[in-house]
């Protein structure tokens with residue numbers, strides 16, 4: 001008999017991408033699907049739902065009838081509902097996009113092309129809570145899994161270029177407003193007038209800074225030692241995904257791309273390896289990684305958010321040894337869609353694995 005699946009937060013950006021991917025892959029045929037809502041219980045559910053009305057996302061009885069719950073509703077919802085549901089004795093599978101349960105001892109982080117053995121062990125051990133990792137972390141590991149598989153990575157310094165969609169739908173809409181507002185101020189001006197214009201006015205209520213024609217080297221709240229939470233996640237989440245400690249740190253930067261997060265990496269390798277071997281390991285790791293030739297043409301065409309956004313491709317390029325020191329320092333640039341491999345796709349695949 002097919003399992004009952006409850007979907008929560010399916011109207012948000014990650015939720016919509018998840019539902020679209022599930023439709024495209026025919027996943028809804030595998031489950032009896034129930035759509036939940038935090039505000040519109042009783043109204044009509046989407047066409048593809050097996051249960052024709054929306055259920056109340058705060059109704060513990062309705063939730064506990066589910067074999068599997070998948071939530072893209074966000075951390076506040078998870079914190080409010082998850083603990084109480086578990087305490088009530090519910091022992092179903094909880095799959096979550098939010099960060100709230102990521103470091104919980106009873107959860108497993110999911111990114112199956114990279115950590116299928118960790119996931120299988122967790123399932124065998126009776127783990128019932130599976131969480132998608134931070135988008136930059138997942139995309140980094142998807143791009144470099146060939147090097148991790150060979151145990152070649154000693155540490156990584158990453159400088160990210162993160163899309164505005166990582167800040168949520170309202171930020172995307174405000175960014176569109178900033179584009180228009182700046183557009184008006186530079187319209188039909190000369191180059192000198194544009195670059196001498198140093199006081200652009202734009203709406204910054206949601207984003208909290210001027211992003212259009214600018215950037216923001218601060219994402220999320222502050223943790224210890226001047227690090228941001230986004231930067232802190234890299235090492236702890238990557239280590240949990242891989243099942244062993246890996247040191248990663250750097251600066252996370254918000255830029256004006258829309259869906260794809262990019263990262264400029266310095267990798268310290270554990271030993272000296274031929275560049276061609278490194279390229280083969282990266283490019284042949286799995287079907288979603290695309291090794292991009294280190295040429296101006298290929299780099300401009302493919303190491304670009306316009307190329308990866310809306311696709312499952314994780315592009316990896318600018319692969320070369322750094323010309324500083326003699327310490328096996330590798331330079332790489334990688335990017336991918338933060339809503340697909342960065343968020344929805346690992347969760348969708350976890351449903352099928354269950």
Ligand code: HSE
Nearest residue numbers: 134135162166167219
């Ligand atoms: N923390 C990410 C960002 C969101 O701010 O870009 C994607 O999970």
